[in-house]
Every structure is written in structure tokens, then in C-alpha cells.
Amino acid sequence: MAANAIMAPRRYIFLVLLVFVVLSLHFFLRVSNMDYGALPLKSPFHVSSSSNLSISSAIGQYKPSPDPDGRRANATFVFLCRNDDLDGVLASVQSMEDRFNRKFHYPWVFLNDEPFTEDFQQRVTLMTDSPVSFGLIPQEHWVQPDWIDENRARRGRQHLMNQRIIYGGSVPYRNMCRFNSGFFFKHPLLQAYRYYWRVEPSVRFFCDLDYDPFLYMEEHDKIYSFTIALEEHRETVKTLWDSVKEFVAENPHLVNPENAMDFLSNDGGEQYNMCHSIWTFGAAKPIQNSLNFWTAKGGWYYERWGDAPVHSIAASLFARKDQTHFFRDIGYKHDRFGHCPGGAQWTAGRCACNPNDAFDYSAGSCLNRFEALFGVPIQ
Ligand SMILES: Nc1nc2c(ncn2[C@@H]2O[C@H](COP(=O)(O)OP(=O)(O)OP(=O)(O)O)[C@@H](O)[C@H]2O)c(=O)[nH]1
Ligand SMILES: *[C@@H]1O[C@H](CO)[C@@H](O)[C@H](O)[C@H]1NC(C)=O
Numbered sequence: 001m002a003a004n005a006i007m008a009p010r011r012y013i014f015l016v017l018l019v020f021v022v023l024s025l026h027f028f029l030r031v032s033n034m035d036y037g038a039l040p041l042k043s044p045f046h047v048s049s050s051s052n053l054s055i056s057s058a059i060g061q062y063k064p065s066p067d068p069d070g071r072r073a074n075a076t077f078v079f080l081c082r083n084d085d086l087d088g089v090l091a092s093v094q095s096m097e098d099r100f101n102r103k104f105h106y107p108w109v110f111l112n113d114e115p116f117t118e119d120f121q122q123r124v125t126l127m128t129d130s131p132v133s134f135g136l137i138p139q140e141h142w143v144q145p146d147w148i149d150e151n152r153a154r155r156g157r158q159h160l161m162n163q164r165i166i167y168g169g170s171v172p173y174r175n176m177c178r179f180n181s182g183f184f185f186k187h188p189l190l191q192a193y194r195y196y197w198r199v200e201p202s203v204r205f206f207c208d209l210d211y212d213p214f215l216y217m218e219e220h221d222k223i224y225s226f227t228i229a230l231e232e233h234r235e236t237v238k239t240l241w242d243s244v245k246e247f248v249a250e251n252p253h254l255v256n257p258e259n260a261m262d263f264l265s266n267d268g269g270e271q272y273n274m275c276h277s278i279w280t281f282g283a284a285k286p287i288q289n290s291l292n293f294w295t296a297k298g299g300w301y302y303e304r305w306g307d308a309p310v311h312s313i314a315a316s317l318f319a320r321k322d323q324t325h326f327f328r329d330i331g332y333k334h335d336r337f338g339h340c341p342g343g344a345q346w347t348a349g350r351c352a353c354n355p356n357d358a359f360d361y362s363a364g365s366c367l368n369r370f371e372a373l374f375g376v377p378i379q
């Protein structure tokens, strides 16, 4: 296990610099106090430190927030990926920088279950003048735990393969889902932040974003947000809802009285309707209290629970419904799912997408159920 950080304060407004120095120190102390193993790093960006962690300065300068009052959210991008994902990673980072972050300068955190190569780090760092850090995920946050009954897990994988469910037979995909569900925010590089904007390889951001969605989240007390809401493959979450009911029965006080149960269930909570949203922004809060419970169920391995249903369910039940936000103005494409704003938002954002191509109200989308929470009639 190891983690390494490359942080990038150089010069600029004294305050920003100071905050950054303090933050860097904080990271450094926090990280170097951990019992992590050595990670060989020979990148030209790296300066050896006294511990087994290497800290270095990224190229470029740290710039102030474009907010008139200089406000900035306590937030970062988080990008889980493999070395082989490099091309898609560069495309995503460039798209984000072009449409949003070249003005806002939020930091980037890249995480991997294997050490990032020097080539990877160098080429990614070139895409941005914001601070960039690369971290290694501790084994215990990634691999299938020993207590999982492998025979049962194998039967589960075989079952989903027989049903031809995507990633049905994949263990790494399950590791990824478990990590994304409840472990990513435990990484030392992410502990310093409250909000995360999750980015994946080969995604595209279609529209200019001229305001700060992180600040929007913070100022409006949002804790979860999305651009795409859809139905899950039923077979992958067979026992998920029973687990939810069990947890709720044991912890009724954690359920928010103003919850979004009607997004998840068409019958008041008896059955799960498979609706979930793919989280874009999130805070760790909704999932934290229930994480040990989910973990103990082993559903990530015995079935193929996705991180999106787990996050959506936690946010929908443990937070107020108005703490989940649909970013209608963020044009986004991930695989075959896309969201494109319409009308004035499309024009204002100079969006490079066709509003008619949006998945929003197609079959399999759950956006209408989300909007119904706020009184919009289901179409
Ligand atoms: N480091 C690492 N990252 C992974 C691994 N598997 C998946 N990821 C990352 O996890 C994210 C999602 O994985 P994908 O394989 O792209 O899954 P997808 O088809 O996009 O599926 P969804 O995101 O669930 O819709 C991407 O950011 C991947 O780069 C892995 O084994 N190791
Ligand atoms: C640093 O790494 C070396 C070699 O792997 C190891 O022997 C040593 O215990 C590590 N030190 C710390 C502080 O982790």
C-alpha cells in the first residue's frame, strides 16, 4: 500500500498560497504518518521525501477562483482509472478543463489500484495547471475480502454471465463498484475535501459552465447530484432492497422524514423500482452511517451491486429529497447515456450536443420519477 501526492502551489495571491501550503503540509503529515509501503517513483516531477511517499510540484501556477468574492468550495475532482485508460483520461480531463476548470482551478485526484506510471502522470499533469495528485488505493479498500465465500461469489458471477449481464463475470468490476460505493473518500488524498466531482475516462462535457457547481452544492446544502438517472439490471441487485429494508428497520432514526422514497419505490417502499442516478457530485455523508452494513452483506461480490444504486439509495433515504440535485445545465455524455440541456441553457452553454438526443425522458430513464418528487407530473 502506498499513496503519493504531487501538489502544485507556486505563486500568486498570498492567501491562496498560504492556504495551499497549509493544505499540502496537512496532506503530507497526514499521509506520511500512515503506515504505507514504498512506492518507487522516478518521475521528473518527483522530489523524494523522508518518508516512503514522494511529493512533488506539478507544473503551472495556482490561480484564484473566478468567483467575485474569491470563494471556493471544499472540493476536488476524483478520477478512478487504470494506466491503460490514459487516452480516455486525457480526453476527459481536457474536456473538463476546456468547458469549466481552466477558469475554476479545482484540484484533480487520480486513484488506481496499481501505481500510475510516470508516463501517465506526466501526460495527465500536462492537461491542467491545477494541482494534480496520484494515489494508490490500499489493498483492503479494493480486493475481494477474505471472508467472502468464494464459492458463493463464483455461483453469483456464473448466474449473471448466464443472463448475459454486462460485467456479470468480472471481479475487478465488482472491486470498482465496492470502492466507488464507500471507500474512495477514505483515501488520504480525498480526506481533505467535502465534495467530489467524479470523472471517468472518455466522458464528454458538452457545455460551457460559467458558474461553480461545487459552490452551488455547498451553498444550497446539496449533497448528491446527477445528470443521468436510469433503471438498474434487476438481476444485479436481487437482495439489495431486502438489505435496505433490514437496515431501515434497525436504524429508523437515520431515515430522513423528507426522504425521496418515491424515487426508489412505486409502492411506498415495499419494492425497489430499480431507479438510481449516476452520481456526478457527492459528499460522503449519506453513505457513511450505513457503510459497514452494506459491506457486511457482501452483495458487491455475491451479486453485482453497482455503486450508483448504493449511493442513490443512501442519498434518497438518509438525506432530504431537496438535497439531491439534477444538474440540467451540465451537458454530459458517458457511453451511450447522455444529457443535453435545452432552450436557454443550451444556448447560454454553447452546448455541442443535440437537445433531442438526451436520454432524459427515454425508456429506462428515471428522471421523470425524480421530478415527480417536486410536483412535476410524470409524463
Ligand atoms: N484503477 C482501476 N479503475 C477501474 C477498474 N475497473 C474500472 N475502473 C474505473 O472505474 C470507472 C468505471 O469503470 P468502467 O469499466 O468504465 O465502467 P462503465 O462501463 O463506465 O460502468 P459504469 O461507470 O458503472 O456505468 C472508470 O473510471 C474506470 O476507469 C480497475 O480494475 N482498476
Ligand atoms: C520504507 O520502505 C522500506 C523499504 O520497503 C521499508 O523497509 C521501511 O519500513 C519503510 N518505511 C516506512 C516509514 O514506511
Ligand SMILES: *[C@@H]1O[C@H](CO)[C@@H](O)[C@H](O)[C@H]1NC(C)=O
Binding pocket: 074, 191, 192, 193, 194
Ligand atoms: C473540507 O472538508 C473536509 C472533509 O469534510 C474537512 O476535513 C476539512 O477540514 C474541510 N476543509 C476546509 C478548508 O474547510
